[in-house]
Amino acid sequence: MRAKCSISMMVAAVALLALSLPVPAFSQMKDMPMKGHGEEHGKTMEMGNMDKMGDMMDMCIEHADKMGLTDDQVMRMKPVHSEMKKKQARFKADVEIAGIELKEIMEVKDFDLEKAGAAVKNIANIKTAHHLEMLKAMKEMRTVLTDEQFRKMKKMMSMKMGGKKPAKKTMKK
Numbered sequence: 001m002r003a004k005c006s007i008s009m010m011v012a013a014v015a016l017l018a019l020s021l022p023v024p025a026f027s028q029m030k031d032m033p034m035k036g037h038g039e040e041h042g043k044t045m046e047m048g049n050m051d052k053m054g055d056m057m058d059m060c061i062e063h064a065d066k067m068g069l070t071d072d073q074v075m076r077m078k079p080v081h082s083e084m085k086k087k088q089a090r091f092k093a094d095v096e097i098a099g100i101e102l103k104e105i106m107e108v109k110d111f112d113l114e115k116a117g118a119a120v121k122n123i124a125n126i127k128t129a130h131h132l133e134m135l136k137a138m139k140e141m142r143t144v145l146t147d148e149q150f151r152k153m154k155k156m157m158s159m160k161m162g163g164k165k166p167a168k169k170t171m172k173k
Helices: 002-020 039-062 071-106 113-144 147-160
Strands: none
Touching (some): 039 113, 071 113
């Protein structure tokens, strides 16, 4: 009787301990797709500054007259702008393909961690290379602008992005 009681107590203690430990979230979601778990947020955060570069170039060409750009400046900007748009399209496709490849690696329960890590590093390398290319293009575009044109472009960009500073309100006593 005493042996049955102690075995029952041990089983109860183990069960209580097992149920009181936190269960990892991923074990509850193992068969659920990752849609809606921050994918879009990540894409927005990744591309935020790169999209602004494209906006800046679009704005310069679109508002050349307001910025005081010469025909020569516009002609120097157009090929850089076109190449940047092509690179942007290739980048988006490359990142999407690399993401699909990562998902394929991770489809199985016991996926190869080394392969998954390599896929993640590949995505990071693609992003880094693209960001550096976009920075070079942006630098090239900005060398075409005079200081005054650059100031106008920045002002236009801040207005477009809603960066207009509100007027300071003074409190009257």
